Amino acid sequence: MEADFWHERWRGNRIGFHRDTPLPLLTRHWPDLGLAAGSRVLVPLCGKSLDMVWLAEQGHRVLGIELSELAVASFFEERGLEPRIRSSGLGRHYSAGPWELVVGDAFAVTPDSLADCAGIYDRAALIALPPPMRATYAGTLWRRLPPGCRGLLVTLEYPQAEKAGPPFSVEEAEVHARLDRDWSVALLERRDILAGEPSFLAEGVTALSTAAYRLERRDGTCAPP
Numbered sequence: 703m704e705a706d707f708w709h710e711r712w713r714g715n716r717i718g719f720h721r722d723t724p725l726p727l728l729t730r731h732w733p734d735l736g737l738a739a740g741s742r743v744l745v746p747l748c749g750k751s752l753d754m755v756w757l758a759e760q761g762h763r764v765l766g767i768e769l770s771e772l773a774v775a776s777f778f779e780e781r782g783l784e785p786r787i788r789s790s791g792l793g794r795h796y797s798a799g800p801w802e803l804v805v806g807d808a809f810a811v812t813p814d815s816l817a818d819c820a821g822i823y824d825r826a827a828l829i830a831l832p833p834p835m836r837a838t839y840a841g842t843l844w845r846r847l848p849p850g851c852r853g854l855l856v857t858l859e860y861p862q863a864e865k866a867g868p869p870f871s872v873e874e875a876e877v878h879a880r881l882d883r884d885w886s887v888a889l890l891e892r893r894d895i896l897a898g899e900p901s902f903l904a905e906g907v908t909a910l911s912t913a914a915y916r917l918e919r920r921d922g923t924c925a926p927p
């Protein structure tokens with residue numbers, strides 16, 4: 703999934719991944735992470751997700767990273783906010799209230815830029831990427847978060863041979879293989895969602911589940927930029 707693929711999706715408004723309400727798995731499991739109000743939460747590949755609104759309502763500051771400037775500008779426009787805009791080596795930073803969304807490449811974030819992130823929320827980010835890019839994503843952004851960081855990861859699981867991604871199927875074994883080195887990973891919930899996903903049914907997919915994981919960054923050294 704190269705950058706052009708996503709820019710085309712946003713230009714053509716083909717954003718079926720975008721939800722009109724916060725994700726129930728987020729609202730159910732996030733409070734158990736015990737992150738203090740005021741702490742900063744990273745939302746990689748954030749789109750214009752309303753989950754960032756819910757996180758701010760819980761008192762968090764949100765750092766989003768998103769390739770599409772259209773998505774980032776829409777997020778602020780839809781809230782009636784006029785963001786301040788500045789540029790850095792990471793990209794263009796749009797900021798207003800508790801939100802700072804960077805138009806840039808999530809794989810290029812540096813440990814310094816993530817140093818004050820106490821949390822990470824990944825919904826439709828890991829599963830948006832094909833396998834080689836998932837390896838890069840886990841080896842860059844996830845490795846660069848500071849020790850003690852906690853997070854929630856939401857995945858999908860289905861027989862990959864029955865449908866082309868994105869979204870891709872990411873099984874529990876893969877989550878452990880990619881993250882166990884630096885993170886303690888615990889499955890919180892897995893539920894069957896096939897009946898509520900007509901597009902998967904229409905493509906002949908025979909099983910579909912979503913899973914939520916609690917993550918905590920182990921002590922250790924963050925990867926260099």
Ligand SMILES: C[S@@+](CC[C@H](N)C(=O)[O-])C[C@H]1O[C@@H](n2cnc3c(N)ncnc32)[C@H](O)[C@@H]1O
Pocket residue numbers: 708709719720721746747748749750751767768769770773806807808809825826827830
């Ligand atoms: C499936 S969408 C999910 C968006 C959001 N997480 C949500 O739940 O609505 C994936 C998003 O990742 C963005 N994206 C893809 N590759 C990226 C990268 N390398 N860096 C930053 N954003 C990226 C795309 O533009 C797209 O908006």
